[in-house]
Amino acid sequence: MEIFYFVSLVVLAFWLGACPFSVWIGKWLxxxxxxxxxxxxxxxxxxxxxxxxxxFVFAMFLDIGKGVPFVALAHYxxxxxxxxxxxxxxxxxxxxxxxxxxxxxxxxxxxxMGGVLLALPQHEIFISVLIFMFLGFLLIDxxxxxxxxxxxxxLIYLVVTKGVSLEPLFMLCxxxxxxxxxxxxxxxxxxxxxKLITWLQARKTANIGRQ
Numbered sequence: 001m002e003i004f005y006f007v008s009l010v011v012l013a014f015w016l017g018a019c020p021f022s023v024w025i026g027k028w029l030x031x032x033x034x035x036x037x038x039x040x041x042x043x044x045x046x047x048x049x050x051x052x053x054x055x056f057v058f059a060m061f062l063d064i065g066k067g068v069p070f071v072a073l074a075h076y077x078x079x080x081x082x083x084x085x086x087x088x089x090x091x092x093x094x095x096x097x098x099x100x101x102x103x104x105x106x107x108x109x110x111x112x113m114g115g116v117l118l119a120l121p122q123h124e125i126f127i128s129v130l131i132f133m134f135l136g137f138l139l140i141d142x143x144x145x146x147x148x149x150x151x152x153x154x155l156i157y158l159v160v161t162k163g164v165s166l167e168p169l170f171m172l173c174x175x176x177x178x179x180x181x182x183x184x185x186x187x188x189x190x191x192x193x194x195k196l197i198t199w200l201q202a203r204k205t206a207n208i209g210r211q
Contacts, residue, residue, distance in 0.1 A: 006074070006084045010091045013070040017095025017112055020102050021062040022047050029055045039185075043107035060111055067092045067115025075121060086170040089116035093174065097181050108181045110147065113174060122167055128154040144185030151175045 023042045026034035034046040044063050048056035067089060074085040093113055099106040117126035133150030140146045151174060158168040179186065 009070045009088045013092040014095035017092035018099035022059040025059045063111030064115040067112040068119045071119035144182035145190035
């Protein structure tokens with residue numbers, strides 16, 4: 001029965017992840033195709049760019065929610081081995097990133113990744129990603145490299161603290177998916193001109209102007 005539960009949850013997680021909620025919300029609430037805005041990504045941030053703040057919050061909530069239910073069921077209800085629980089989470093991320101509903105042109109999977117990390121019992125992974133993503137936001141000027149910095153730094157942290165184990169392997173798989181989805185943006189060389197650097201430079205210029 002364990003294999004049956006596992007396979008069922010993997011399939012269900014994939015198809016829930018594959019539901020392009022942001023595209024549907026854009027059409028239903030805004031009357032717009034969010035893929036015509038921003039980077040053309042069928043994700044929640046382009047709902048915001050299309051002009052709907054409330055719709056963006058709703059879309060983000062649903063994108064994060066994609067990663068939660070079946071991962072939580074796998075761990076807390078069916079009590080599957082952690083390798084299977086993580087595989088269910090990866091299936092949700094893959095469904096969002098390569099949804100058949102949009103001819104495999106899915107979103108960049110950050111929201112659903114966050115939901116999966118929230119549902120996993122290893123909450124330190126979620127916390128680490130948040131901390132390193134924020135650090136990347138402060139220091140780096142390109143979103144794709146901020147994402148890769150946050151997840152790669154988390155991977156390094158997990159290897160150092162847990163050695164060769166399921167957690168680093170799971171994070172490596174997540175990084176591989178994100179690298180594929182951000183591939184074009186990663187061709188641009190990153191510069192350390194994030195929010196913190198910009199703020200420090202502005203303060204320096206302002207101080208020079210007062211002298």
